[in-house]
Amino acid sequence: MIKIPGIIASLLLTALVAWMGCDLFYRGAAGLHVSYLFEAPRNLGRSGGIGPMLANTSIIVGLGTLLAALVSLPLAVAYTELAAPRGLCKIIRSALDIGVGVPRIVWGLFGAAFFGGYCGLGFSLLSGVLTLACLLAPIMTTGFINGLEMVENEVREQCAALGVDSWQTAWRQVVPVALPGLTAPLALAVGRGCGDAAALLFSAGVAMQMPSSLFDSGATLSVFVFHLLAAVPGGQNAAYSAAAVLFIITLVIQLTITAITREERSAQ
Amino acid sequence: MFRWNRARWFWTGAIALGLLPILAIFALAIFLFWNAASAAAQIGLQEFAAAEWLPQQNRYGVARLLAGTLAVTALALFLAVPVALSAAGYLSLYAGRKVRVAANTAIGVLGGIPSVVIGLWGMTWIVPLFGNSWISASLVLALMIAPTITLLSGAALRLVPADLLEASRALGVGEAIVSRVAFHHARWGILGAVVLGTSRALGEAVAVSMVAGNVVSWPNFMRPIATLTTTLIVELDSAAGLHRDALYLLACVVLGAISVLSVFGRAAQRKAGI
Amino acid sequence: MITLSYRDFRLSAGNTQILDGIDLDLVGPGVIALLGPSGVGKSSLLRATQRLIEHGRDGWSRSGEVLFNGQTVFGSGFSKQQLARRIGFIHQKPRMLAGSVLANVEFALKHVTTLKRNAIRRLAEEALEQVGLTWELASLDLAAWKLSGGQAQRLAIARAIALQPDVLLMDEPTSALDPLKRQQVEEIIRVQARTRLIVIVTHEVHLAERLADFAAFMFRRRGGARIFEAGPAARVLRDPAEVAVQEFVRTGRAGREPGPETEPAPTAPDDLESAVAGSPFGLRLLQRVYLFVCGENTSRSPVAQAICNSEVARLLKLPPGGGQPKFEALSAGLSVSASRPISAKAIHALSELGCTLQPHASRPITQELVDRADAIYCMTDEQCRAVALRFPAATWKLQRLDPLGNVEDSGSPDSGDFLRIATRIRDLVRWRLESQFRFPLAE
Numbered sequence: 001m002i003k004i005p006g007i008i009a010s011l012l013l014t015a016l017v018a019w020m021g022c023d024l025f026y027r028g029a030a031g032l033h034v035s036y037l038f039e040a041p042r043n044l045g046r047s048g049g050i051g052p053m054l055a056n057t058s059i060i061v062g063l064g065t066l067l068a069a070l071v072s073l074p075l076a077v078a079y080t081e082l083a084a085p086r087g088l089c090k091i092i093r094s095a096l097d098i099g100v101g102v103p104r105i106v107w108g109l110f111g112a113a114f115f116g117g118y119c120g121l122g123f124s125l126l127s128g129v130l131t132l133a134c135l136l137a138p139i140m141t142t143g144f145i146n147g148l149e150m151v152e153n154e155v156r157e158q159c160a161a162l163g164v165d166s167w168q169t170a171w172r173q174v175v176p177v178a179l180p181g182l183t184a185p186l187a188l189a190v191g192r193g194c195g196d197a198a199a200l201l202f203s204a205g206v207a208m209q210m211p212s213s214l215f216d217s218g219a220t221l222s223v224f225v226f227h228l229l230a231a232v233p234g235g236q237n238a239a240y241s242a243a244a245v246l247f248i249i250t251l252v253i254q255l256t257i258t259a260i261t262r263e264e265r266s267a268q
Numbered sequence: 269m270f271r272w273n274r275a276r277w278f279w280t281g282a283i284a285l286g287l288l289p290i291l292a293i294f295a296l297a298i299f300l301f302w303n304a305a306s307a308a309a310q311i312g313l314q315e316f317a318a319a320e321w322l323p324q325q326n327r328y329g330v331a332r333l334l335a336g337t338l339a340v341t342a343l344a345l346f347l348a349v350p351v352a353l354s355a356a357g358y359l360s361l362y363a364g365r366k367v368r369v370a371a372n373t374a375i376g377v378l379g380g381i382p383s384v385v386i387g388l389w390g391m392t393w394i395v396p397l398f399g400n401s402w403i404s405a406s407l408v409l410a411l412m413i414a415p416t417i418t419l420l421s422g423a424a425l426r427l428v429p430a431d432l433l434e435a436s437r438a439l440g441v442g443e444a445i446v447s448r449v450a451f452h453h454a455r456w457g458i459l460g461a462v463v464l465g466t467s468r469a470l471g472e473a474v475a476v477s478m479v480a481g482n483v484v485s486w487p488n489f490m491r492p493i494a495t496l497t498t499t500l501i502v503e504l505d506s507a508a509g510l511h512r513d514a515l516y517l518l519a520c521v522v523l524g525a526i527s528v529l530s531v532f533g534r535a536a537q538r539k540a541g542i
Numbered sequence: 543m544i545t546l547s548y549r550d551f552r553l554s555a556g557n558t559q560i561l562d563g564i565d566l567d568l569v570g571p572g573v574i575a576l577l578g579p580s581g582v583g584k585s586s587l588l589r590a591t592q593r594l595i596e597h598g599r600d601g602w603s604r605s606g607e608v609l610f611n612g613q614t615v616f617g618s619g620f621s622k623q624q625l626a627r628r629i630g631f632i633h634q635k636p637r638m639l640a641g642s643v644l645a646n647v648e649f650a651l652k653h654v655t656t657l658k659r660n661a662i663r664r665l666a667e668e669a670l671e672q673v674g675l676t677w678e679l680a681s682l683d684l685a686a687w688k689l690s691g692g693q694a695q696r697l698a699i700a701r702a703i704a705l706q707p708d709v710l711l712m713d714e715p716t717s718a719l720d721p722l723k724r725q726q727v728e729e730i731i732r733v734q735a736r737t738r739l740i741v742i743v744t745h746e747v748h749l750a751e752r753l754a755d756f757a758a759f760m761f762r763r764r765g766g767a768r769i770f771e772a773g774p775a776a777r778v779l780r781d782p783a784e785v786a787v788q789e790f791v792r793t794g795r796a797g798r799e800p801g802p803e804t805e806p807a808p809t810a811p812d813d814l815e816s817a818v819a820g821s822p823f824g825l826r827l828l829q830r831v832y833l834f835v836c837g838e839n840t841s842r843s844p845v846a847q848a849i850c851n852s853e854v855a856r857l858l859k860l861p862p863g864g865g866q867p868k869f870e871a872l873s874a875g876l877s878v879s880a881s882r883p884i885s886a887k888a889i890h891a892l893s894e895l896g897c898t899l900q901p902h903a904s905r906p907i908t909q910e911l912v913d914r915a916d917a918i919y920c921m922t923d924e925q926c927r928a929v930a931l932r933f934p935a936a937t938w939k940l941q942r943l944d945p946l947g948n949v950e951d952s953g954s955p956d957s958g959d960f961l962r963i964a965t966r967i968r969d970l971v972r973w974r975l976e977s978q979f980r981f982p983l984a985e
Contacts, residue, residue, distance in 0.1 A: 003443070006358020009351045013414060014374040020381070020389050027392070068289075075286025082279065083599065092290060094531055099293040101464075101530030103471025105500050106519050110296045112504075113303075134296070137289035154637040160594060161633065162650035162701060163626025167275035172649070176640050195382030198474050202504060225384040226474060229391070236391075243385045250385075254377045258369070 021251075024244040031241030041208050045228050046238050050245065052210040056218035059125055059211070060204060061193035064132030068189060072137050073182075076144030081156075081170040099138030104198040107135045112202035123217035128204030135199050136189045143185025151178045184260050191253040195246065197222035206231075221246055297523075304520040307513030316517070321484045321494075323503065323511045330496075330518065332484050336402075337495040337522075339487035340476065341469045343406035344413060349462060351410075352417035353451075356458075359418075360425035361433070361450055372419065379415030386412055387478030400481030402493045408475050413465040420464060424457020424540050425450055457540030463533030467526045473497035496522050544570040544611065544708045544739040546591075546629075551606035552766070553583070553590055560586055562766025563606070566758055570709070570739025573731060575750035575775065577790070578760035583767040584743040585634070587760075588711045591615065592631040593622055610709070623654055630707040634714040636698030638686040643670070643679060646686045646697060647704050654705065669704035671923065672945060673697070673730050677930045677937045692723030699730060703738075710740045716749060728753060733945050747794030751779055759787045831870045833915035834943070835925055839875025839904035840885045841951055842921050845892060845964050846943065847873040849971045852897040872915065874907035876928050881905060890957040891964035912936045919974070922948035943970050 039049025079092060111131025121127040151174050159169040205217030206227045219227060225242050228235030311328045318329030359368045390408040398404045428450045436446045451458065481492020482502050496518050507515055546568040553561040560583045568574050576584050589595045590604060597604045608615040615625060639646050647666040651657065670676050673696040689697060695715065702710060716724040731740060731753055744750060750757050757779055758772035771784045782788050834846040850871035884902045892899050912918065912933045918940045920926045930937045943949055949967060952959035
């Protein structure tokens with residue numbers, strides 16, 4: 001009974017993805033030339049390349065993910081390995097659940113006002129990095145906690161029987177075993193970061209030249225596409241090309257995640 | 269002689285680092301409430317509940333925006349949930365492993381596509397058909413939440429023990445009943461999936477703003493519509509003073525609704541064992 | 543002396559009372575068997591002793607005292623790390639940690655003590671040798687997850703004894719092993735019992751018969767488990783007072799040959815005669831070929847060979863120098879260049895010890911000798927390594943004569959020095975023979 005609608009639904013969803021990809025390439029092909037990935041945009045972005053935007057994206061996503069991981073992993077390890085009182089655990093878990101659900105536009109609001117306004121960073125890459133880190137941290141932490149909780153308790157008990165303290169047990173025995181499950185949240189976060197427009201629009205700005213420092217403002221690829229469509233008249237064509245590149249990035253990241261989780265499942 | 273003292277220092281350092289994300293979340297909440305409170309004080313509850321949102325004339329009534337958000341979300345759910353659940357049911361219960369992995373990857377790609385790209389695609393194909401309207405907004409939103417619901421429900425259905433289904437089949441019941449057994453077993457996970465999809469729909473700003481028309485009005489199928497989030501994204505740049513604080517108030521409302529849904533949805537998922 | 547005492551020890555998980563007033567006084571070194579049906583709470587008692595189960599965590603609650611050398615285990619006097627160094631615990635199915643075999647043993651040493659790397663490596667290698675893994679594995683850098691069940695069990699023991707605890711708690715150490723592996727582990731336990739207090743939880747009565755000096759029986763009645771009977775193993779296992787224990791012991795023995803119960807052997811070698819007299823397996827066990835190996839086959843190994851022959855002949859009341867067709871004691875050397883007679887100091891020592899001497903010519907160790915032997919005993923660890931290198935297929939029957947140290951030759955031809963060494967060799971050979979009686983191998 002469920003087979004037929006199920007097959008139709010699955011085909012529908014899959015076809016939509018394929019359609020979207022092909023459509024973007026078809027329409028964006030005109031703008032995609034050899035040095036598209038390296039050139040600077042001209043004419044307010046309506047022609048030229050996306051070099052600076054790729055640079056901005058790499059910097060913001062790279063640093064943002066790194067920063068988020070730097071605070072998420074200790075939190076996840078402390079949450080799973082330490083014996084914390086029940087009440088505190090519940091508070092942290094609720095905070096994380098809320099954090100995961102905060103819409104990106106709201107993080108953008110906060111980032112603009114707090115990092116941009118209160119901390120005086122204005123529209124800058126640094127402000128974008130910090131905002132992105134705030135956005136990614138709850139998602140990463142939740143992912144890390146899931147990965148760590150999958151390690152069987154026997155390892156921890158074995159180390160406890162030998163008298164090894166919880167810190168060494170956590171970092172030398174539990175984390176290495178959980179490593180495959182910890183890389184998936186990382187990849188997911190990178191994907192989210194690349195695709196994010198709402199949070200970075202108000203914190204990193206829409207500047208389109210190569211940044212010279214972290215305090216310059218700069219548009220990431222997604223922000224660039226949005227800006228072209230919302231604020232630049234006639235920018236739709238250029239937007240297709242940039243969106244095609246975004247689609248490829250998403251595809252690569254998703255395939256990486258599938259490969260990682262498949263490897264983890266077969267290694268178990 | 270023993271090293272356990274060092275462990276305490278390391279854990280303290282780790283906890284200090286790890287509290288930063290929690291602090292950020294609290295800072296966000298405090299920041300929003302602080303700014304929204306002043307707006308709320310100035311605007312007053314009655315005015316806030318009114319229908320007209322006209323910042324230029326100092327009218328900050330949120331009723332139409334709320335209606336817009338609810339309408340867009342509800343229609344999106346109406347469109348997405350049947351598709352997502354049937355796809356999840358087929359892929360988890362009947363499809364072979366290769367088909368399932370391939371389809372899940374494709375659907376994962378769909379879920380991971382940035383909102384701008386989906387908005388762009390919507391502008392290309394949906395707006396010519398339906399105009400900048402409620403229907404377009406809901407269609408685009410459905411496209412974005414369907415993958416979430418499909419993948420999470422699929423995970424919940426995969427947790428149904430295979431022997432339960434085999435036992436049902438062995439009793440000679442039809443496949444319809446067997447799938448009903450599976451869905452019943454996974455109901456908490458599916459509920460969680462739908463709730464989380466809803467919370468994602470509520471928070472979506474970019475894609476919706478590209479196809480909805482952003483005209484504050486009562487929901488009408490083929491007429492432009494504005495939601496809480498589209499208003500935020502459209503007006504934030506140029507807002508100042510009371511207007512800006514009113515926007516923070518809107519953000520508070522959105523955040524409040526989403527938080528309730530998120531906590532509930534994650535609790536349902538944990539109950540299902542995911 | 544090592545003492546471990548339980549005073550009115552109670553343990554409950556949630557609403558279920560598991561242990562109801564355990565009173566036990568254990569004294570070591572030696573082997574203590576904690577017997578009882580499965581699931582009665584023996585493992586929980588052990589876990590609680592090492593504080594793997596904590597009061598207040600996961601719904602557990604406990605009351606009562608556990609005293610280790612007079613000091614309470616639960617107080618602030620002992621941190622969990624300090625406790626693990628004095629009381630070791632080995633799970634029933636131990637989990638291998640990440641890394642190589644050597645890394646597994648060094649892991650705890652590295653993170654619980656402040657010793658230098660060299661000291662840690664030395665301790666680790668010693669521990670591995672005591673469990674016999676050094677010769678059996680191609681290299682100590684082998685990944686730990688590749689070990690078989692018996693090897694993993696022994697690695698877990700090495701891990702625990704590397705910390706040199708006074709007490710070893712073992713949870714069903716041999717239940718998951720086949721008879722050959724069981725014997726190896728039991729032998730390790732016997733060696734360790736010389737210096738440590740070992741508490742073994744088991745439901746097998748014959749394991750207790752073979753190994754234990756002291757036995758305690760735990761049964762569950764309404765309201766939790768209690769100790770029903772405890773005392774020296776000889777008395778408790780042969781002649782239990784409680785009805786429940788009688789039933790348990792009788793069913794535990796069902797299917798095995800009836801006969802005079804063997805005395806659980808004390809560690810003193812003088813009881814070899816009574817061990818032989820009491821054992822129904824005596825003759826069959828001695829149908830073995832022993833090969834003693836040293837460097838030049840002129841002093842130590844011929845002495846060992848002669849002693850072995852004499853001891854067996856004396857026990858079986860046979861004419862010295864042969865008789866039992868299937869029993870042989872042989873000796874060979876690793877670095878024999880020319881065939882030489884036995885050294886003068888060895889002759890002197892043997893006559894002092896009262897052993898008859900057969901004509902002897904030194905010979906090198908050969909593949910044929912190695913294949914013929916059922917057990918090969920070397921004098922030092924270097925020799926063991928050399929033999930293992932040369933005859934890798936025979937490493938499983940290779941051991942040092944003294945598992946706790948080397949038997950070095952005296953540097954001089956002086957007879958006085960060598961007499962001491964020969965006496966030591968005699969004690970070791972006797973101990974080895976006695977061990978054979980303890981572990982009747984499945985034929």
